[in-house]
Amino acid sequence: xDFQALALTLxxxxxxxxxxxxxxxxxxxxxxxxxxxxxxxxxxxxxLPLLLPPTVLGxxxxxxxxxxxxxxxAWIQLTGHPLAFSFAGLVVxxxxxxxxxxxxxxxxxxxxxxIALLEQARLLGASRLRLLRAVLLPLSARSVLTAxxxxxxxxxxxxxxxxxxxxxxxxxxxxxxxxxxxQVQDFAYAQANRTALVLVVISVAALVLLYSQxxxxxxxxRRG
Amino acid sequence: MxxxxxxxxxxxxxxxxxxxxxxxxxRSSWTVLFGASGAGKTTLLRILSGLIAPxxxxxxxxxxxxxxxxxxxxxxxxxxxxxxxxxxxxxxxHLTARANVAFGLHLLAGEKREARVAEMLRFFSAESLADRKxxxxxxxxxxxxxxxRALAPQPELLLLDEPFAALDSAARSAIAGNLRSxxxxxxxxxxxxxDAWQMNADAIVLEAGRIEAQGPARTxxxxxxxxxxxxxxxxxxxxxxxxx
Numbered sequence: 001x002d003f004q005a006l007a008l009t010l011x012x013x014x015x016x017x018x019x020x021x022x023x024x025x026x027x028x029x030x031x032x033x034x035x036x037x038x039x040x041x042x043x044x045x046x047x048l049p050l051l052l053p054p055t056v057l058g059x060x061x062x063x064x065x066x067x068x069x070x071x072x073x074a075w076i077q078l079t080g081h082p083l084a085f086s087f088a089g090l091v092v093x094x095x096x097x098x099x100x101x102x103x104x105x106x107x108x109x110x111x112x113x114x115i116a117l118l119e120q121a122r123l124l125g126a127s128r129l130r131l132l133r134a135v136l137l138p139l140s141a142r143s144v145l146t147a148x149x150x151x152x153x154x155x156x157x158x159x160x161x162x163x164x165x166x167x168x169x170x171x172x173x174x175x176x177x178x179x180x181x182x183q184v185q186d187f188a189y190a191q192a193n194r195t196a197l198v199l200v201v202i203s204v205a206a207l208v209l210l211y212s213q214x215x216x217x218x219x220x221x222r223r224g
Numbered sequence: 225m226x227x228x229x230x231x232x233x234x235x236x237x238x239x240x241x242x243x244x245x246x247x248x249x250x251r252s253s254w255t256v257l258f259g260a261s262g263a264g265k266t267t268l269l270r271i272l273s274g275l276i277a278p279x280x281x282x283x284x285x286x287x288x289x290x291x292x293x294x295x296x297x298x299x300x301x302x303x304x305x306x307x308x309x310x311x312x313x314x315x316x317x318h319l320t321a322r323a324n325v326a327f328g329l330h331l332l333a334g335e336k337r338e339a340r341v342a343e344m345l346r347f348f349s350a351e352s353l354a355d356r357k358x359x360x361x362x363x364x365x366x367x368x369x370x371x372x373r374a375l376a377p378q379p380e381l382l383l384l385d386e387p388f389a390a391l392d393s394a395a396r397s398a399i400a401g402n403l404r405s406x407x408x409x410x411x412x413x414x415x416x417x418x419d420a421w422q423m424n425a426d427a428i429v430l431e432a433g434r435i436e437a438q439g440p441a442r443t444x445x446x447x448x449x450x451x452x453x454x455x456x457x458x459x460x461x462x463x464x465x466x467x468x
Contacts, residue, residue: 116314119275124328124377125302134327138318 001194004171005179012087012175013155016094020102020151021144023095028106029132043107050100058164061093065165085167090175093165094155101150109143110136142213149210153203230409231381235271235281235291244268244433250381250409252426256441257413258448259430265413268430269383272411273308274301285380307374307382307408311389313366315358321345321369322354328377344372348402364395371399375406384412388419417448 031043049057065083066072075083083089113136121135137144159177166173168182176195183192232249244264259265270276272283280293285306290299315324325344329337345351348368358366367387374382388396403410427441437444
């Protein structure tokens with residue numbers, strides 16, 4: 001069992017999930033309530049990683065992070081090393097790759113809140129921040145949980161993007177998925193089986209958490 | 225009586241074939257806005273509250289200008305000091321009745337806020353409901369809390385869009401009595417003639433987006449009452465008290 005890969009994978013998933021919630025909450029709020037003509041474009045771009053093959057996304061990110069682009073050169077000048085093939089690079093790639101898994105549930109959750117409640121909050125003097133904090137987020141708590149669980153499990157299981165932009169550096173970019181790939185390449189099926197089982201357990205545990213919260217929410221709603 | 229706290233409005237609003245043109249001022253502390261469904265009553269209240277903007281016009285409350293399309297001025301709904309309660313109580317379902325009433329008091333310091341909430345709950349005889357969430361309140365209890373929430377920040381004008389429609393007459397009278405004693409200026413929407421008649425207040429009649437009449441309810445609504453009585457075969461001269 002590659003515990004180093006396990007620790008790296010969990011760290012990547014936690015950091016990615018936290019960053020995604022910070023980014024996706026205001027983005028989903030904007031998508032759910034804006035009257036801007038740019039809404040369809042922004043929603044399309046934020047959903048794009050869902051449809052793009054991970055290798056395509058990984059390829060573009062690899063190019064973007066490399067010394068061929070101004071961004072890549074600026075990063076190297078700033079930090080002394082390229083963003084690609086580093087943990088920070090993996091985080092950037094994972095955030096982009098899992099963005100739709102955070103944005104879509106949140107947009108659905110925010111859009112499902114009764115407009116009459118939002119109007120009352122406005123009439124009672126709530127700022128946008130208070131509207132979000134005191135009304136939208138509590139009433140969309142299950143959507144926030146769904147977004148967090150999906151981002152976490154999706155990041156734990158990602159392979160194509162990680163391989164393209166991170167390669168296979170132990171302790172830095174080798175996640176559990178890459179580790180399984182290496183083990184299969186070495187015909188170490190028993191090891192690969194154990195590693196795969198860890199991924200299955202993480203995914204099942206996350207989904208059980210999600211559905212148990214949904215079930216308790218439904219029961220509470222029925223009790224009134 | 226028109227004093228310097230009264231509402232004055234002159235607005236025009238168009239959506240598709242519907243045109244609302246309303247020019248009026250409130251002349252008493254309790255005014256019934258009467259009209260058939262689709263006349264534009266709710267739209268007018270939403271414009272006054274700031275939830276929708278008129279195409280053009282001017283709205284002022286006392287000395288404060290809330291909307292002036294010529295000056296491109298629009299005051300945010302939360303800064304208008306106008307409360308708005310609809311048929312749907314729209315209480316925040318995740319908050320207790322107490323927290324709902326406190327929602328609009330966020331600018332008050334803790335002790336003052338609690339005192340005002342307690343005062344409102346007492347005023348509407350709702351102290352026993354304070355710790356319940358809306359899902360555990362009856363329709364009438366929910367409306368009492370909704371009105372207490374709207375009244376808590378001490379608005380200068382309270383807009384009521386048929387908030388008593390689902391209540392029995394005893395509950396309706398009790399809440400209306402509370403509101404009258406609170407002294408707040410009320411604009412009360414009703415499409416129910418008996419309800420408007422019983423309010424015994426000033427009335428504004430809205431028909432197809434236009435104000436047709438304004439004055440004491442029993443004068444302005446008399447033609448509508450005669451028409452209904454004739455339809456019922458009771459006769460215009462009957463002394464039957466309408467809706468009593």
